[in-house]
Amino acid sequence: MTATTDQAAALRIASGRKAFVEPLRLGERLKEIRLANHWTLDDVSQRTGLARSTLSKIENDQISPTFSAVQKLITGLNIDLPQLLSPPKTQQRTLGRRDLTRVGEGQLHPTPTYEHELLSWQLAQKRMIPFKTIVRARHFEEFHEWVRHDGEEFLIVLDGEILLYTEFYEPLRLERGDSIYFDSDMGHALISVSDEDAVVLSVCTRGDAV
Amino acid sequence: MTATTDQAAALRIASGRKAFVEPLRLGERLKEIRLANHWTLDDVSQRTGLARSTLSKIENDQISPTFSAVQKLITGLNIDLPQLLSPPKTQQRTLGRRDLTRVGEGQLHPTPTYEHELLSWQLAQKRMIPFKTIVRARHFEEFHEWVRHDGEEFLIVLDGEILLYTEFYEPLRLERGDSIYFDSDMGHALISVSDEDAVVLSVCTRGDAV
DNA sequence: AGGGCGGGTTCACTATAGGAAAAAACTTTC
DNA sequence: GAAAGTTTTTTCCTATAGTGAACCCGCCCT
Numbered sequence: 001m002t003a004t005t006d007q008a009a010a011l012r013i014a015s016g017r018k019a020f021v022e023p024l025r026l027g028e029r030l031k032e033i034r035l036a037n038h039w040t041l042d043d044v045s046q047r048t049g050l051a052r053s054t055l056s057k058i059e060n061d062q063i064s065p066t067f068s069a070v071q072k073l074i075t076g077l078n079i080d081l082p083q084l085l086s087p088p089k090t091q092q093r094t095l096g097r098r099d100l101t102r103v104g105e106g107q108l109h110p111t112p113t114y115e116h117e118l119l120s121w122q123l124a125q126k127r128m129i130p131f132k133t134i135v136r137a138r139h140f141e142e143f144h145e146w147v148r149h150d151g152e153e154f155l156i157v158l159d160g161e162i163l164l165y166t167e168f169y170e171p172l173r174l175e176r177g178d179s180i181y182f183d184s185d186m187g188h189a190l191i192s193v194s195d196e197d198a199v200v201l202s203v204c205t206r207g208d209a210v
Numbered sequence: 211m212t213a214t215t216d217q218a219a220a221l222r223i224a225s226g227r228k229a230f231v232e233p234l235r236l237g238e239r240l241k242e243i244r245l246a247n248h249w250t251l252d253d254v255s256q257r258t259g260l261a262r263s264t265l266s267k268i269e270n271d272q273i274s275p276t277f278s279a280v281q282k283l284i285t286g287l288n289i290d291l292p293q294l295l296s297p298p299k300t301q302q303r304t305l306g307r308r309d310l311t312r313v314g315e316g317q318l319h320p321t322p323t324y325e326h327e328l329l330s331w332q333l334a335q336k337r338m339i340p341f342k343t344i345v346r347a348r349h350f351e352e353f354h355e356w357v358r359h360d361g362e363e364f365l366i367v368l369d370g371e372i373l374l375y376t377e378f379y380e381p382l383r384l385e386r387g388d389s390i391y392f393d394s395d396m397g398h399a400l401i402s403v404s405d406e407d408a409v410v411l412s413v414c415t416r417g418d419a420v
Numbered sequence: 421a422g423g424g425c426g427g428g429t430t431c432a433c434t435a436t437a438g439g440a441a442a443a444a445a446c447t448t449t450c
Numbered sequence: 451g452a453a454a455g456t457t458t459t460t461t462c463c464t465a466t467a468g469t470g471a472a473c474c475c476g477c478c479c480t
Contacts, residue, residue, distance in 0.1 A: 437466075
């Protein structure tokens with residue numbers, strides 16, 4: 001175990017954040033790729049411009065490569081990041097997982113405009129991301145750029161009343177119980193228009209990239 | 211710039227490979243994200259555990275962060291790599307579809323045990339299927355076999371109180387606001403236990419080959 | 421055995437990333 | 451418009467990533 005890992009762990013503990021980031025065995029993965037192509041460390045060194053010794057250390061998790069080193073790897077080996085990061089993706093039939101979140105016990109992610117409560121956050125590797133949001137924003141101007149992310153989003157108003165701004169449509173007023181489904185790479189933003197801050201439930205699809 | 215870079219460049223020329231290494235203004239992108247969220251360097255420092263000074267240098271392209279630093283960024287800021295790497299890349303596949311369903315205007319599918327109201331039913335080709343369900347069943351025996359379907363399901367109780375039976379776990383009592391995420395090929399069934407019939411909102415992934 | 425040889429790890433050193441605090445640039449306040 | 455406060459950049463130092471060379475294998479040789 002490297003000092004880097006300990007340090008990261010300590011930091012997470014110190015800041016109270018949950019460690020729901022997967023191990024991410026980058027070195028291991030690199031070695032897999034290298035061996036799969038019947039390359040020696042020297043070959044990879046030639047292709048990437050990184051020293052043999054450096055590559056060895058990366059493979060054995062003795063150092064955390066700088067980002068520029070990672071770039072040299074992906075360009076030199078002609079692979080892309082997801083390929084380097086994600087394990088061989090043994091799509092084994094994960095059967096019977098479940099993740100319960102009692103009311104109010106989601107993971108909070110406050111921002112100036114929204115107050116997100118991530119639900120089912122303990123389960124990694126899921127295809128949907130559900131979260132409850134208190135919409136603090138009151139004016140469209142509070143957003144400095146469109147919110148936008150790959151995939152699709154479903155949204156239903158649990159409480160209050162909102163105005164949904166989208167890139168290609170007129171703003172839409174949604175009341176309690178109204179719901180909408182949209183492509184979330186279209187810019188979007190919500191503001192509350194009821195007396196109290198509105199609460200919405202959203203479910204996003206998770207992009208397949210890392 | 212550095213000897214390393216020159217060396218790599220020389221190697222690429224020597225081997226006839228295209229440079230093709232995109233600029234990848236990681237620092238610039240980070241700053242965009244930070245400002246878009248109204249975060250100061252200090253805020254980001256708190257969230258990620260990286261020093262203010264380090265963040266400043268990354269934003270100004272004065273250093274190339276180690277991969278562990280990048281990891282801290284993505285976990286701390288709750289973003290993913292593509293988001294951090296790809297510039298606002300004029301998305302080409304922005305479709306911008308949307309489908310509004312006003313409260314009570316979903317498509318009804320009554321069964322003896324459940325009364326489903328399909329939401330966003332006008333939009334075909336979507337990755338999630340959202341629906342509201344009034345749980346009429348009162349006893350587990352009313353189900354003659356497990357409900358089961360490919361993919362994953364997210365469920366949140368909107369009203370009343372239910373008991374969730376699943377194939378591999380003890381029955382689980384869920385009250386208003388509680389939510390759960392599970393693999394839906396595991397058999398499952400709901401019954402109402404509150405005075406009035408409970409109402410739940412579900413979102414299923416749509417099975418599709420990848 | 422001993423001697424090359426291809427492939428990987430370790431070592432000693434240099435370059436650079438990361439951290440703490442001071443300095444500089446900007447804002448706000450009175 | 452100076453003082454006080456806030457945010458970012460610079461500076462200086464330490465920790466660590468990256469390098470070339472030495473070293474350590476197991477594997478042919480003849």
